[in-house]
Amino acid sequence: MKLQHIPLGGRFEFEGKVFVKTGPLTASSEQGGQCMIPRYAHLKPLDLPATEDKPGLRRKLDEKAVKAAFNDFYGTCSALLGESAQPELEAARQRFLAALK
Known part of the structure; x- marks a missing residue:
């Protein structure tokens, strides 16, 4: 996953460290300090949003x-x-x- 797909405040793993997204290209590590995350970086999201049990089904209205x-x-x-x-x-x-x- 790319950094642009992770919401602000979202947690992800990059190069074996856990980060929190703080800006469009920046993140802070759990140990402290800010760093820039390269656009080409592939990240492992840690806070995946909950998915629906049956994706594709929409609520029907009467x-x-x-x-x-x-x-x-x-x-x-x-x-x-x-x-x-x-x-x-x-x-x-x-x-x-x-x-x-």
């Missing part, structure tokens, strides 16, 4: 629940806006509903 929530939101907006804004609000509503299809 279409009826989404439409009900949007209709509630639309009703509130309609009540708050004046008559002059109603045509634009309705056009935006139609675009939203069309995007769901």
Whole structure:
């Protein structure tokens, strides 16, 4: 893994030592002191982010629940806006509903 793929504060191993990323090209060692990490360096990350049990699966939303929530939101907006804004609000509503299809 390259340094650019490790988040700030992320721990990694380089040349047998443990470092913490402190900048785009810099890291501090556990023994203290800053050093520059070469762009070509291959690093071993120590704090890997948790992965999903089933990668690729996304949370599914219930279409009826989404439409009900949007209709509630639309009703509130309609009540708050004046008559002059109603045509634009309705056009935006139609675009939203069309995007769901």
